[in-house]
Amino acid sequence: MTDFRGLLTALVDGGVEFILVGGAAATAHGSTRLTQDVDVVYSRTQANLARLTTALAPYQPYLRGAPRGLPFSWDEQTLRRGLNFTLTTTLGDIDVLGEIVGGGGFDDLRPHAIELTLFGVPVLCLGLEKLIEVKRAAGRPKDLEAIAELEEIADADEDS
């Protein structure tokens, strides 16, 4: 079970620059769908890579689904060499993304993010319109049902 509070608090307390995207962002906007992990787009600046590695290190990040014993090291160099990481931690699953399809990286998404208070901490969350846009761009069949609900939320929100 993913500890949403623990993961988001660890990132915020660690000063990590990130934007919440994916299912948890959809929940924050009003989605009724159950999501199992945290998806974040992180800033790729040198300082932020250091903050991100430090923030998650206590929770032993490892490649989700990969066999144990691989030479995976959670450090700045690994983050610099890679981009998107699907991780499991002792707090649960987290996708740490340098870029997302249809949305780009942190700097591209920042103008479309809104600040929300979640679990008592300020979190940048991708805005609803952009969230729908990136889910459309991803083109995954499993997202189509989620898009339908998000569009209904956006339309209902506009009417209220």
Add this chain to the structure above:
Amino acid sequence: MRARSRFPHDPVVQAYKAGVDRTSIRRNLRLTPEERMLQLVELQRFAEALRRAGRKARRGE
């Protein structure tokens, strides 16, 4: 709810909209984002409890 959406028409998405639980959406929109996340945590606990119960049942416990 609006009769027409401002989003581009997609027949598959449109078909899924027929199954969207608008009552739950309206209820969620009355909550704060924080309350929605807390609700997700509760839902996640409930789902986990169901999974555990299912595993036990399959093992005949």
